[in-house]
Amino acid sequence: MRLKTHSIMAGPLALALLLMSTTPEAASPSASLSVDRSSSSRFTVGFVQVDPDAAASTLTVRGTVRPRISARGAIPGQVHITVLDAEGRTLAETDASLMRRNRQAQAAHFHAQLAIDPPPGSRVRVEHRLDRP
Numbered sequence: 001m002r003l004k005t006h007s008i009m010a011g012p013l014a015l016a017l018l019l020m021s022t023t024p025e026a027a028s029p030s031a032s033l034s035v036d037r038s039s040s041s042r043f044t045v046g047f048v049q050v051d052p053d054a055a056a057s058t059l060t061v062r063g064t065v066r067p068r069i070s071a072r073g074a075i076p077g078q079v080h081i082t083v084l085d086a087e088g089r090t091l092a093e094t095d096a097s098l099m100r101r102n103r104q105a106q107a108a109h110f111h112a113q114l115a116i117d118p119p120p121g122s123r124v125r126v127e128h129r130l131d132r133p
Contacts, residue, residue, distance in 0.1 A: 032120040038127040043075060044068055045128050046107065057117040059083065065098055065128050066107035075100065075108040077130040083114060086121035 033052065037045040048063035061081050067073075075098050082093040092115070098108035118124075 032122070033118060034123045036123055036125045038125065039068075040077065040128045040130050042068055042130070043077070043128050045079070045126055048124075048126050050124050052118065054117055057115065059092075059114045059116050059118060059124075060112070061096075061114070061124060061126065062109065062111045063126060064107045064109050070106055072104055072106055077128060079110045079112075080127045080129050081112050081114070082125040082127070083116055083118050084123045084125060085119060091118060091122065092116040 033050050035048050035050055037048060039045050043065050044067070046064040046066055048061065051060040051062075052058075053060070063079075065075055065079065067075065078098060079096045080093065081096060083091045085091055094112050094114055096110040096112040098110055100108045
């Protein structure tokens, strides 16, 4: 049985053309927002997703926190979310609780919605804190 090279290359080539045809702004609506993650000593801030909604003037931030050493168990503390403008001034801030999906989960997720429509060039700082300020 002979493999046909054109059939092997058709899939990756089509994917590459599709990715090149989309603009970065269309692929990521939060392209004008940068995300800074600050982990604590024992836990790492993992996946963070920022979704601005200009129509409703809200900003939704969600993500995960997991232990540096993979283990099950409680993940203490909370996540502090700060929205900063291009000059570094604080526009909005909030704390989000950590929630595990079940007792065996190795990560906790957080979700927060802020009533702000950040200007272009803004930053979102996500910081895991073990103690409450």
